Each structure stands twice: as structure tokens, then as C-alpha cells.
Amino acid sequence: MDVEQAPEEKHKTGIRFSLREFAGSVGDFGTIFPIILGAGIAAGVNVSYAFLGVGLWFIIAGLYYKLPVPIEPMKAIGAIAIAEGLTAGEIAASGIIIGLFLIILGYLKGMERLQKLIPISVIRGIQVGLALILLRTSFGYIVPDPVFAAVAILIIGGFFIAGYVKQIPDISSLIVIGIGLGAGIIMTGLPPFRLIPFPELIIPASGDWLFSALHLVIPQIPLTIGNAILATSLLTLDLFRHEIKPDRLAKTIGIMNLTTAPFGGFPMCHGAGGLAAMYRFGARTGGANIIAGVIIIGFAIAFAPPEVLTLIPYGIFGGLLIFVALELGKHGMKTDSYPVTIAMGIIALIGGITPAFLIGMILAYILRKQNDKAALLEG
Secondary structure, eight states: OOOOOGGGGGOOSSSSOSSSHHHHHHHTHHHHHHHHHHHHHOOOOOOHHHHHHHHHHHHHHHHSSSSSSOOEOHHHHHHHHHHHHHHHHHHHHHHHHHHHHHHHHHHHHHHHHHHHHHHHHHHHOOOOOHHHHHHHHHHHHTTTHEEEEEEHHHHHHHHHHHHHHTTOOOOOHHHHHHHHHHHHHHHHHOOOOOOOOOOOOOOOOOOHHHHHHHIIIHHHHHIIIIIIIHHHHHHHHHHOOOOEEEEEEEHHHHHHHHHHHHTOOEEEEHHHHHHHHHTTOOOOOOOHHHHHHHHHHHHHBEEEEHHHHHSSSSHHHHHHHHHHHHHHHHHHHHOSOOHHHHHHHHHHHHHHHHHOOOOOOHHHHHHHHHHHHHHHHOO
């Protein structure tokens, strides 16, 4: 799973540790933490194991790709877990099924075939749809906590402007998260020290497999293929001029789920949104991944993550999500068909990524046929 490198860009890959990489390392925390914590509260997911899996694979991905390739909880499964509540067996079964599916697809080079079948406008539509969903999510954090949200937005916006005017390294995410943690500790005190018990093997019941396949895997697969694999691959080319092949991303997602889901890890993937977030805040190499992994493992091992992470006011997360959404949306608009991409964004906001993906595919192929007919008539 090597990264293909353009000769003039070789110096941008590797492992570097700097203040910018440190700032970028926490760029995706605003989307990672709420999903895992929400699943922990609603479905009883062991957040220590979930964060341990994410942290370990952040480090592995950083060493492997030498680029800031993020590790995120799967959003569709996370949303269903939060909305409906799921058992540990159902969540483990979904991770195992998706892991096997993606490993097989990756080794058969199925993603490269799907990449040829799925139009660029559809991949960009998934990016725009995710950006709109993130914006909507951010408002849910901002409304109950406008003061901290305003502080986060002002600080991040100030660094954003300063970065263009005076090329000041963006450490805004570190500052706002530091402010949030400090405020939480002042208001509630330090959380209790707690170590993680050794994980136990989770064996899904017979009924968990069918339930997970129908209610978790089917909604998640289009999002994983579209955003976590194809859109992430495309975004690596946009940002670094280094394309990580889709089949290679599929393999790492498959392996990470097969190795963590049976031991209480939450189903994980890569993600264009997380990549945009880490890049936005300064990440340029795999060093940012290693730093992120160490931070997350530190939370998982040294503290009970719910007590530690919920110290950060919701407004801080809301402010971070706004700028993540803007970064992702900017790349999403690099489309070859605005009608398809914009329609998908609206549908995703209303009905979710899966219907947006299906309708986008239909629209893209209808427009393609119309363009082909027009070209024949002109010829």
C-alpha cells in the first residue's frame, strides 16, 4: 500500500514533528469525540476500547502512509447507535462484516473498478453533503453554548486570516481545545484516574449478524466507499499531489476493523472530512497521525475518556466543525457537474448520505447519456 509520489512533491511526505503537525493532529478531534462519546452514552460502547483502537491505528496509518490519513468512527453506524442504541455484539458484527468485505474488495482491486463506475461529480457530492451535515451538526453544539462557540470561531478565524496575511502557523485548534479543557477543569475539577481493563473477545450472537448486515452495513457501505475511500483518495491528490489508491485504503480499513471490532473497538474508517480538517489545521506528514494517536491513547489509558473529553464545552466542538465543513465543502465544489453535486448535497442534508449517493448516481448517468446524445448530434 505504497503512496505514489510526484517527483516535485517528495519532500512533503514522511514523518515530521513540529508545532504545525501538532496543531493538525487534533484537527479531526471535533468529529471523532462526539460520535464515540455519543455511542458510549446511548449504546454502552466502552469508550476506552474505542479510543484505544482509534489511537493505535492513527499511529499505524501515519507510519504506513507517511501522510495525515485520519482514522474516524464510521458515521452511519455511529448515528444509528446514538439514535437507536445497539448491543456490543451488533456493533462488533458490523465491523467484522465490513472489514471482510473491504479486504476482499481491496485485494480483488474492486475499488479501482468502482472508481471508474462512480463519476467525479458523485464523489464531490458526497463531500458537499458531508460538509452540510457537519454544518448542521455544528449548530447543535453552538446553540446551547454560544459563548464558547464564539470564542472558538474568533480564534480559529483570526488564525485563518493571519495565516494568509502573515503566514502564521495555525495552532488555533490547540488553543481552543486547551481553553475548553481548562474551563472544564475549573468548573468541575480533575476527572478520576482510571486504567483500562484488558479487553475481552466479543462473539456476536447468531441474530446479530443479520441485523447488522441489514441495518448497519448497508447504510454504511456507500458512505465508506464514497467518502472514506474514493473521496479520501481524490483529496490526497488535491492536497498533496500524491494519490493513495482506493484499493489500498480499502485494505487498511478492512484490517483495522477485523483487528479491533472483536475486542470492543468501534467500526473505523478513513475520511475526506478528517483529512481536510487535519490539513486545514497544519498537518502535512504522518507525524501528525502519530501525535494524534499518542494523545488519544493517553486519554484512553490514563483517564476514563467520558470524564476527560466531556470537560470540553460543546461550543468548542461546534466552532471546530464549522471550519472543517468549510474546508471539505471547498474541495467538494471542484466538480465536473454542479447540478449533480449540489443536488446530492441537498439530499444528503435532508435524507442522509445513502439516498444522496443512489440518486446522485442516477442523475450523473442520466446527464452523461444526455451529453453523449448531444455530442453525437453535434458530430
